[in-house]
Amino acid sequence: MPPQPNSAMTWVQVNRYMQTHRHPPRQRSRWSRRRYVATFAPSRALGQQAAQAVHELGLQQHPQVVVADGAHWIKKEASTHFPHAECILDWPHLWRTVRKAANAVGALTKHPQEEQARLVSQLSTWLWKGEVEKAQAQLKQRRRELADQPSQRLAALRQAIIYLDKQRDWIGSYEHWKQKGYPVGSGIIERAVSLVINRRMKRRGMRWLRAHATAVVALRVDMLNHDWQLPVPARGFP
Template sequence: PYAERVQHDLVVQIDGAKAHLEEGWKEIKVGAFFSCDRSNPEAKPAAVSYVADWKSAQAFRQTLWQEALVRGAFTAGAVAVVGDGAPWIWETASWLFPQAVQILDWYHLTEHLGVAAKVVHGERTPATTALVEQWKTQVWEGRSEGVEDHLRELVAQGKDDNDNTLRKCADYLQTHQHRIRYHLFRAAGWPIGSGVVEGACKHVVGLRFKRQSTRWTKAGARAVLRLRLDRLNDRWHARCAHVRQQLRKAA
């Protein structure tokens, strides 16, 4: 059904959320796929589907690959991947979708800028607010190199803290330089936030697997997770039909 609805512009968002298993808190990796009408900035994500599992990053590639096939990602006109700064996300994106546009979540970036500004001017000061807004404007308009240069100048002036926050922020901007061209992404009609997958982390994982005083076995969690995904992806009836078929074979 998705192949009929996809408008050949596909967005893939990737993130992770913690779940309380018997052996402790484990990260469930989550992916969200949706078709994107880039001609209409106000258009909502369409035909959204989700995948999730607590496999290793490398093993999760196969899960994403299977959903990408269902969604027609490899025949789509254009694909964009949106995520935060976790290295495994971008290693996965480059491996699965080497031609895709890669976009660092805007709000994740602004958090880094905010932390760096506090090192320079302190907590909750007007100067901190002004500096954050200045840096955000520069990045928003495609002048991230200026922010990186400013940060390195501050480091050279001895303004960094013991955690090297300013240097790390400058390195972060350099690492993600091609993922923070927000002026180009906006002009092309791509989303610059990862809100769809962040929402999935809450309603696919958080609401069920973070309840107080509950811990899950891997088998139980995987079974419930699969059912939640089937329901959200409108594949519940297909799952039920498959189960009935297996029961008939067993009989």
């Protein structure tokens, strides 16, 4: 127990005691080598920049992994510039969609809490192991059982079934990918967006044009990649 504050110990001292005696923070993995790319130009420009970044890091012959939320334009750029990459659908996006469907099923069937928890656990386990067909079969069975319900109440269930079918080629064994050390979530990407774009472009009251925003993020990427230290011809951006 920390000592109780008294006339000789201020709240600041107690707070400092708690900070030094708490459990050490969990260490996050960090990329030893990284390059940022960003643009407000059309998606093909971003694909070209990503491919150039891989070239500058000398990673063309190394295993490549693309993690995304399943957007069509990302799939197109990935197939164009990284045709042999391991493509992974972002786990939080996947599970958020399916969990919403499971919650809708629970609300409509009014099953006991234990049965609802079993359904959620089943779906999570199957998808984590890449057993998409089992998850789809379970969701389709639930949809048949609830066929008499108003269509708007089944929207989340239908959306999840369509989503799994549409994203099937990017869903695999997340358990296997994690064992291989691959990222399975887009947290790293979202952090990069926050660092490169949001801190500069999303301040209160800001207004900008696309061309000007593209120029600003190009300069910011130059700064974060330390390209200012390189001669002009060697920079990723002019």
